[in-house]
Amino acid sequence: MTETAPRPTLEAVAARAGVSRATVSRVVNGGDGVRDPLVERVRRAVDELGYVPNQAARSLVTKRHDAVAVVVAEPETRVFADPFFALQLRGISKELTAHDNQLVLLLTEGRDDHARVGRYLAGGHVDGALVFSLHLDDPLPGLIRRAGVPTVFGGRPGWSDGDGDSDGGDVVYVDSDNRGGARDAVRHLVGLGRTRVAHITGPLDQTSAADRLDGFRDVMPDADPRLVVPGDFTPAGGERAMRGLLDHCPDVDAVFAANDLTAAGALRVLREHGRRVPEDVAVIGFDDMLAVTEQTDPPLTTVRQDIEEMGRLMARLLLRGLDRRTAEVPGATRSGVVLPTTLVRRASA
């Protein structure tokens, strides 16, 4: 523990400068109405004593912290294991830093800790919050609403019940066109002449995963139900799902995986079983994360979404809402922004 000397007080500064407490307060808080020579004397006393204004008291008055919380509704282990979050945080960090706002990342061990996150958000420590990777039954949206901090969501929130947000009009989010991207991927597989196209889903309590499944069904409305198998956005989930597919549908000739990590797991299992990619089974992922697509064998065909840009836009929309001077966000509606996706063709499909 660094044991610090007691902090110099406002009174000490006033005594040193030979002025009243109120004068010091006015100078320190940037107020007007103090004559220049007095301002100079107060400033010198502040410097000499190393006085630091009590920021907690001060921000009670200004109600501004120049700090933004980021909450990822996943355990910290996943935040560090999945490069998706690092990319989104990179975009957020660049935008907040450009506006001299502090990025405050609130980490948790899991959902049990979300009440504590809600308390921190309610505690007057940040001007707003950026929240992503929400799951349907997560208590966070309610906690955030009660905390009363302006919030922008990463990914379209899934609630539409009578929970006070039913009109959806006051929720702002940044998302990708998950459904359209999924349609592009599945159409590409069909265009290659594949007839037994499988889908390994993401966690279906997240709208991104549900929307990608909807896109798959748009193109394959009559798919064999055994060709749709659950995954969880992780390589281990992709491996498990691919093993199940090979067991129950050995004639599978294409896989649309809900994200790149899932596809990487599926590719490993296909190789283990001696299936050639793309000759025997074509594979497409979603995300286009370099950290994953550079490592897969063969190189992964995937649906690209600009994850870093999503983070940047979340931060920009929030700062605009807080009346900071930021650039316009093209294409933003009252609900936010939905970014387009692109199919990136490599060797796996």
Add this chain to the structure above:
Amino acid sequence: MTETAPRPTLEAVAARAGVSRATVSRVVNGGDGVRDPLVERVRRAVDELGYVPNQAARSLVTKRHDAVAVVVAEPETRVFADPFFALQLRGISKELTAHDNQLVLLLTEGRDDHARVGRYLAGGHVDGALVFSLHLDDPLPGLIRRAGVPTVFGGRPGWSDGDGDSDGGDVVYVDSDNRGGARDAVRHLVGLGRTRVAHITGPLDQTSAADRLDGFRDVMPDADPRLVVPGDFTPAGGERAMRGLLDHCPDVDAVFAANDLTAAGALRVLREHGRRVPEDVAVIGFDDMLAVTEQTDPPLTTVRQDIEEMGRLMARLLLRGLDRRTAEVPGATRSGVVLPTTLVRRASA
């Protein structure tokens, strides 16, 4: 932006409960001197209105936030690229969560942002701070001292000048026995009969890197100076250094790399140049991070330090200093704890 309804006020609760404002305030802040039936009425009104106490005002009184800041003195890109930080944060997160304290990770783009971190720390948002990866000329220690928050450092801080911390007695840190671990590694290489033992250093403005170099020199006091080459704890730095070594000292027969990531880079360059490991060149790293040692070819001999445990102990020492009830920290002195290291022998040496 979530546009929230105005938060119910203390006055609204008082009106609903039919009591005075002061009574509500006493109940909400857990004070005594209020009769039980009144307490019950106030609590019911609080629940019915969904009243949330103004935590900013409240923590001005209690001066307690149940939140701890973590500052990594590296750009956010490195925090997410180097598994060392994820491991240390895992230990910190587990310990803080066990004591219902919120982990507040303050991310930056680089050193230019450290003044803003200092302002946040001074702003009354956290009870203490855990700071790691300090570099010698970093302004953070001074900013933290002025912020007046209790702090535990990860790694022995390097300053010993007249900067107000000259006695060192009030700085608490958790570290590994970097010098002893380095000695073990180099002695092992000498024991294998190697005579041209090189060292790729870490960034020498960090004490961990400087201590490992000292350990190398303890065993090799008369080493050819060309065998000591600078690295920066990254794989790219390891590659660069190894190329230089092969150019200037082609007879090198062993490398002690300052960490596992550096060793991984060196191994790649050795393979490129057709040098067999360990037959032609033996290689030892430092850290024993599974994410790295599992991937290297051949498996990496390394000096193991318990990174997650270091994080856990940092958090525990801080909470103890804040008078929270935590377990004893065995072996802790007034300055902190230094953990032992172990040589883990695999195929590379």
